[in-house]
Amino acid sequence: MSLTVENIQKSYRKQAVLKDVSIDFKEETIYGLLGRNGAGKSTLLNIISARIFADSGSVRLDSQRLIGNEVLQNRLFLMSEDNLYPKSMKVNKIFKLTEAFYGGFDWELANHLTQAFNLNPKLAFKKLSTGYRSILKLIVALSVPADYIFLDEPILGLDASHRDLFYRTLIQTYSDRPRTIVISTHLIEEIANIIEEFIIVDNGQVIEQKSGEAIKQSGATISGSQALVASFTEGMDVIGKDGLGGLVSYYVRDYQAQVIPEGISVSPLNLQAYFVQVTQREGEA
């Protein structure tokens, strides 16, 4: 099984949104799709799942083009920020509709999650808050029998406890039934541990595709008291700083291993700091 995106280009009114995007998605892998607001992530996901057309390029599953092939298209599922359900349709009706459309639905999982997230299945879609709309859409996405699941901003509006429950659910369902899951999100640090491979999109292009491990190892987090860390990192390429409790963490690129003084801790790079740095725009500080 293979999903291949080749040379995708897309413009809106002469403005290029996707310039030339090619990605090979591996089987049974959890991807993180990162990018600034307006980088083209949602457009890309909509093209891959055949909801909108590219100007040129192709999306192929097992070498066959997806366009015009409904059987193939149903092996992909996109959970998007758009609210596509009829406003007055109830939650359990949406589940049934999904089952009819995709030819299958994991009712056991859906019922379990409906309870765990405290979602009322009798409510109409329009009565759900932003957070609960995300929860409904997540449950649908995890319950369809697709081989490729694309989650565009899945945790929009979710509170801290529900975000945590979502991350745990994702790991559980992936281990129960491995498939490829692509998550687009702005809360990078929160998903860092779940993601195997990161794809960074900037300005309509893939500027980096790397394993989380490789990104982490391309730099280091130096933590300790402010004075110690500042002196230890002098002359290093510091790309970001954070504070937690009375301690600070500096994020350093191209860290060279060396003797570490007492009171200093060196660990892998913080992904959010790395991302902010590589996608920084001119004039931003």
Added chain:
Amino acid sequence: MSLTVENIQKSYRKQAVLKDVSIDFKEETIYGLLGRNGAGKSTLLNIISARIFADSGSVRLDSQRLIGNEVLQNRLFLMSEDNLYPKSMKVNKIFKLTEAFYGGFDWELANHLTQAFNLNPKLAFKKLSTGYRSILKLIVALSVPADYIFLDEPILGLDASHRDLFYRTLIQTYSDRPRTIVISTHLIEEIANIIEEFIIVDNGQVIEQKSGEAIKQSGATISGSQALVASFTEGMDVIGKDGLGGLVSYYVRDYQAQVIPEGISVSPLNLQAYFVQVTQREGEA
């Protein structure tokens, strides 16, 4: 100037969403409105800004009821998750419409922010991504001449750099023109430093109203190496744990000052950990 919310009750189909909510909003104060998904935050903000009716209770500005009083209502502005603008209306037309409706608009600020956030003023609302819809609504909210600004999930879909720009903008406009700003959000740690007073809503009721300072001082963050922190916090009321770099932080309630061993750092409580704890539901861990 005073804004008073008294004994608000609201049910949907016999289900109580707001049970009995009373809040006095102080002048020129930045509030954080926190609550789990479904706690009733958005319903409360919609009632305060007269977009929906309460079943009972009142909202008064300078002792006058807001209901039916358009002049008073225009002194409040709600930026909500709902997309109220006509889909094909362009950004700059939305600014003009807002000016006409509210009798004023800070064009200098709006133009500055449009540029800083890289928002194209000629795009139609429907062409904006979720992140840019939030950005547009934020710019509108900060540019209207209202005395009370309510921001419901203002940073929905914003990337890390844009969130940072928003926080800095908020502090700047508040210092230029102080007014009362109420922010409802799920990214608690990120706004912790901006907020003067927290209102925590759970299950349709205000369960706590406290200054950020008071919450922070009701507990402590204990940071250091895993082994040291675990041994130091033995017997304490640990309400949460976090890791950053090679270090851990434990969040402790009712911390009693004591001699602090070397390698341990004690600082104010982490707000998100505190919030998750006080709003935890039965069966959640």
